[in-house]
Amino acid sequence: MSARTQRLLPLSEAVASFVEPGMQLCFASTPSRSNAAIRELARQYRGKRPDFVLAATGFHSLLHLLGTLRLGRRYVGCFFGDNYPTPRANRLYQELLREGYELEQWSLWSYVSALMAGAYGHPFGFTRSLVGTSLGAQLAERGKLIEMADPTDPVRRIGLVRAMTPDITFLHAPLGDSHGNVAFSPPYGEGFYGALAAKRGVIVTVERVVSSDLLGTLPHFRPLPAHRVLAVCEEPFGAHPQPLHVAPAELRALEPGYADDYAAYSTWRSLSQDPEAFARFDSQVLDAADGAAGYRAFVSGARFDALRRVPASVPPPPPLSAEQLEPTDDLLLLAGRALARRITQGGHRSILAGIGQAFAACRLAKQLLAERGDDVELMIETGFAGVDVEDAHPFLLSRENIASATRLTAVDSMLGALCCGGSAECIGVIGAAEIDVDGNVNSSQSDGELLVGPGGAPDIAACAREVMVLTRADPRRLVRKVEYITSLGQQVRTIVTEACVFERSGPGEPWLVRDVVPARAAALTDLLHNGGFRFAMPGPPPTAPAPSAFELDLLARLRFAGPGASAGQKGEARGG
Numbered sequence: 001m002s003a004r005t006q007r008l009l010p011l012s013e014a015v016a017s018f019v020e021p022g023m024q025l026c027f028a029s030t031p032s033r034s035n036a037a038i039r040e041l042a043r044q045y046r047g048k049r050p051d052f053v054l055a056a057t058g059f060h061s062l063l064h065l066l067g068t069l070r071l072g073r074r075y076v077g078c079f080f081g082d083n084y085p086t087p088r089a090n091r092l093y094q095e096l097l098r099e100g101y102e103l104e105q106w107s108l109w110s111y112v113s114a115l116m117a118g119a120y121g122h123p124f125g126f127t128r129s130l131v132g133t134s135l136g137a138q139l140a141e142r143g144k145l146i147e148m149a150d151p152t153d154p155v156r157r158i159g160l161v162r163a164m165t166p167d168i169t170f171l172h173a174p175l176g177d178s179h180g181n182v183a184f185s186p187p188y189g190e191g192f193y194g195a196l197a198a199k200r201g202v203i204v205t206v207e208r209v210v211s212s213d214l215l216g217t218l219p220h221f222r223p224l225p226a227h228r229v230l231a232v233c234e235e236p237f238g239a240h241p242q243p244l245h246v247a248p249a250e251l252r253a254l255e256p257g258y259a260d261d262y263a264a265y266s267t268w269r270s271l272s273q274d275p276e277a278f279a280r281f282d283s284q285v286l287d288a289a290d291g292a293a294g295y296r297a298f299v300s301g302a303r304f305d306a307l308r309r310v311p312a313s314v315p316p317p318p319p320l321s322a323e324q325l326e327p328t329d330d331l332l333l334l335a336g337r338a339l340a341r342r343i344t345q346g347g348h349r350s351i352l353a354g355i356g357q358a359f360a361a362c363r364l365a366k367q368l369l370a371e372r373g374d375d376v377e378l379m380i381e382t383g384f385a386g387v388d389v390e391d392a393h394p395f396l397l398s399r400e401n402i403a404s405a406t407r408l409t410a411v412d413s414m415l416g417a418l419c420c421g422g423s424a425e426c427i428g429v430i431g432a433a434e435i436d437v438d439g440n441v442n443s444s445q446s447d448g449e450l451l452v453g454p455g456g457a458p459d460i461a462a463c464a465r466e467v468m469v470l471t472r473a474d475p476r477r478l479v480r481k482v483e484y485i486t487s488l489g490q491q492v493r494t495i496v497t498e499a500c501v502f503e504r505s506g507p508g509e510p511w512l513v514r515d516v517v518p519a520r521a522a523a524l525t526d527l528l529h530n531g532g533f534r535f536a537m538p539g540p541p542p543t544a545p546a547p548s549a550f551e552l553d554l555l556a557r558l559r560f561a562g563p564g565a566s567a568g569q570k571g572e573a574r575g576g
Contacts, residue, residue: 336364439489
């Protein structure tokens with residue numbers, strides 16, 4: 001067998017042949033991730049101390065496995081926790097910190113910029129997201145960020161992130177051949193910068209191995225050169241529990257793809273926190289003679305088959321009355337109205353939606369604008385835009401939403417160029433664990449406890465033309481000064497709570513109250529008397545209009561959790 005054909009290897013052999021202790025391993029998300037490779041790495045290194053540096057845009061779902069087994073000495077990423085049905089902390093990562101392991105937090109665009117610099121052979125990449133933040137200060141202490149004066153404008157500061165060059169990058173794709181040629185399907189998530197920056201090369205798991213002649217007919221889906229590929233490993237459902245979206249039809253005819261396994265997302269939260277539950281997974285999968293077969297048995301073939309099927313249509317939700325509105329409904333209604341108003345007043349051409357409540361608010365605003373005959377493009381940072389907001393799945397990153405999108409690209413286009421780029425026509429919508437009088441946002445730590453980390457929020461907050469923040473009307477959320485600056489507040493013009501909306505005309509200007517919900521006015525009084533957040537309310541409280549029948553119908557639709565969610569998750573799906 002020639003050296004070229006030796007690139008087709010069993011995954012166990014590929015990991016054993018190329019991975020060594022102490023390496024930096026990158027698990028790229030396109031947005032499907034090679035979870036099969038994560039499981040195999042766990043099988044071969046559990047009980048050992050390989051001291052890997054592990055890098056990924058988000059440590060969630062099955063990637064909890066490597067932290068549970070303590071396989072990394074440092075975990076480099078943008079999110080640490082659980083992102084389904086809404087973002088929330090996972091105590092696994094607080095435990096890792098207490099035990100002396102390192103968590104290195106990056107914003108999503110700065111992380112991709114560092115990989116991009118590594119791919120291009122540059123020592124640094126640029127960032128406008130981190131200067132002046134606590135997040136940036138911590139990266140600077142590690143030597144990963146350098147702040148300097150702009151040579152053309154000494155008053156302005158710019159940031160340089162040190163290039164990231166992993167030893168090996170893992171990817172998952174629909175199709176590959178024995179020569180290292182691989183066909184990917186958009187959207188491309190963080191893209192292929194980690195693969196091109198990898199010093200040793202790339203291990204790719206694929207759903208199916210096909211002939212080289214067939215792949216030769218698909219040159220527009222092959223962004224990665226074969227000479228960068230160390231091994232191609234056939235692993236059906238290798239991205240599970242994450243989805244595999246395959247488009248267009250010429251690829252889908254060969255590999256149909258599959259949906260998110262929402263139940264498995266919840267299972268992995270449990271496995272990362274319950275030693276007895278994890279022990280069952282350990283014995284059934286990690287101890288199995290055949291790891292892939294053990295995992296199929298653990299999940300069950302019927303579950304896998306169900307992920308191939310198109311979800312059945314669902315009946316419309318029951319009507320909702322104004323008296324039935326819960327705090328989350330009020331927050332989303334106020335946010336949707338405020339966002340539609342700010343888009344019209346500011347002339348914004350696009351929205352960059354954060355996860356959870358931010359996405360729900362964007363869906364509502366889009367439909368309110370459509371009723372007036374207006375439109376604006378809704379973008380998702382991982383690389384897709386134009387989601388069908390009326391029938392969207394509430395989980396922002398779901399395959400259903402990707403499948404409904406009108407444009408599929410990557411992080412560098414959506415977040416990098418269109419939100420953080422030079423056009424400055426975007427309004428960003430994010431959530432906050434804490435926000436202060438200056439608009440600074442904290443999503444990293446509170447009272448010494450880890451939250452979920454930055455995600456793309458620092459990039460949106462620093463670079464979008466305008467920013468809206470969603471949070472609770474709680475003195476612990478709206479504060480005089482945040483404990484940790486994850487995202488800068490200079491572009492924040494609107495803060496929306498379930499009780500009212502705060503708006504200001506610019507940085508340093510006072511926050512003015514509008515749209516007070518009478519049923520939630522007590523929360524506003526509590527903020528006024530017991531919180532450090534300062535705002536002005538001249539005259540009687542400006543009351544929010546009662547919801548219209550159209551708005552009530554939209555709110556009822558937002559309450560629907562979507563296919564695959566259990567009854568207990570329906571309230572959480574809106575970020576409640």
